[in-house]
Amino acid sequence: MEPSRTKVLSAALAIGFAQGALAQSQIWSMLCNVPGNPTAAVPGLAGIEFFPGNFPDVFRLPVASNSQSFWAMTARVSIGPTGSRVVLLGGQNINTRVIAIEGQPMPLMPARNWGDFGVQVSVNESGSVALVSNLSGNPADDQIIARYKLATNSFDVPYQEGQPADGLPPG
Secondary structure (H helix, E strand, O other), X not given: OOOOHHHHHHHHHHHHHHHXXXXXXXXXXXXXXXXXXXXXXXXXXXXOEEOOOOOOOOEEEEEEOOOOOEEEEEEEEOOOOOOEEEEEEEEOOEEEXXXXXOOOEEOOXXXXXXXXXXXXXXXXXXXXXXXXXXXXXXOOOOEEEEEEEOOOOEEEEEEEOOOOOOOOOOO
């Protein structure tokens, strides 16, 4: 299936806009989902490309930090028949990297796999990324808000379903 030019252009413009804003210069495509194109290769995942075809959500809502030093987003990649989502982090002084992969173990809970990452992630001035995921396993505590910390290349989970929330009464 050949991707439509409109969808590829939309993804290229979205990524190009985020990166162009970071560099404060021209807009260019740094990621795409055209099979075989060098920019279709997922950074750090040998042999894996961004999911090809005419899908409106291959690249979801790229966001930049306030100073535009960092950007983050989710993307669909060609793992499995319908693709899996990854969370990407990039910026002015770092190589674009995958920080989480749907269906792979969550580093703090290796018996549980990352689920869908929702629609949007957020990134701050230190390159930390906040994301939502629905983990595999017990549905009573599968929803989490996780934070990836670039400085330590690690995750923490400030909020998890079924756990008390700071400042709120139990229940």
